[in-house]
Amino acid sequence: MGVHRMTIPRLLLLRALLADPTTERYGLDLALQAGLEPGSVYPILVAFENAGWLESRVEDVDASAAGRPRRRYYRLTAEGVEAGRTALAEAARKRRPGTAGGELAW
Template sequence: MPTLRMTTPRLLALRTLLAEPERERYGLDLALEAGLEPGTVYPILVAFENAGWLVSREEDADPHTTGRPRRRYYRLTPTGVSAARRAQAASEQRRRPAGAREGVAW
């Protein structure tokens, strides 16, 4: 399984996906919720899927009936949930200054 470099956009996408790990989301929905541009989120989704963190499916809808292209829905895998939580924890650890403690230091 490839190791993914965690960028801010990837962490934002993971945070959004982890909010409801069982929920299927389509790319534009995820982009809006994460505060990302669609052109940014789709390569992230492909990378996560290639790493085994996501599974996807194309909706079974007629574009002529819906008036829009078919959507591809993405959902975190159990491996993806674990990896996303580890990535978020590592990111939070890096942001904390060395020697910082929880709570107020008076």
């Protein structure tokens, strides 16, 4: 199952995930790296996970001892890495004229 529509926030989140595709990352960390509001990141993460592009797990930590809620960590699957790279390459091909070599135009 694929992700039907590649919006700018989805592309920004993919770029953040692909910066280090084998590392598990939590939502707030990804939001900060992508330059997005945390509330907009979580629905995208759910869509990517439902599409098979991400796998996730909840950390095994005592929330009281840590002084914060448990985090859900996300990591790209092999399918997600391939699909993400394809989506970013396609977006670069469609970029506005006059933008530098393959940079995202937003």
